[in-house]
Amino acid sequence: MPEEQDILNSMVQELRRGTIILGVLSQLSEPQYGYSLVTILQKRGINVEAGTLYPLLRRLEKQGLLNSEWDTNEARPRKYYIISQTGKDIYRQLYHEWKDMMTSLEGLVNDKGD
Numbered sequence: 001m002p003e004e005q006d007i008l009n010s011m012v013q014e015l016r017r018g019t020i021i022l023g024v025l026s027q028l029s030e031p032q033y034g035y036s037l038v039t040i041l042q043k044r045g046i047n048v049e050a051g052t053l054y055p056l057l058r059r060l061e062k063q064g065l066l067n068s069e070w071d072t073n074e075a076r077p078r079k080y081y082i083i084s085q086t087g088k089d090i091y092r093q094l095y096h097e098w099k100d101m102m103t104s105l106e107g108l109v110n111d112k113g114d
Contacts, residue, residue, distance in 0.1 A: 018098075019046075019098075020041075020046065020048055020052070020056065021056065021060070021094070022091070022094055022095065022098055023041055023044070023046050024037065024041070024053070024056060024057070024060070025060070025065065025083055025087060025090070025091040025094070026091065026095075027040050027041070028066060028081055028082055028083040028087070029082075029083060030082065031069070031080035031081065031082045032080065032081060032082075033071075033078040033079060033080050033081070034050060034053055034054050034057060034079070034081075035050065037053060037057075037081070038050055038053055041053075057081055060081075060087070061081065064084060064086045064087070065083065065084055065086055065087035065090055065091075066081045066082065066083060066084060066087055067081070067082050067083075067084045068080060068081045068082075069082075
């Protein structure tokens, strides 16, 4: 039988998946490369590993939510990502869904049926 901590870790990971997408999309109105995005998210209290972020960025780009461009002017080439118009539309809808869900959950958690 799984230990309590294992169950909690699994549930936290599930909860974070969707919110990380929301956080990433919210920060790409201006071009960012992967490591700069990791740093921005960490400063805001969202710890995400590069090994999690880079596949997510590639998936969002493949879905048409992000555009990217290589900058080869630096010593190390960097791939910059920016949210596409489709990404902005999806982000807006996703944000409203998240807000509605948070409002509903707050009501559920705070109203214990007393």
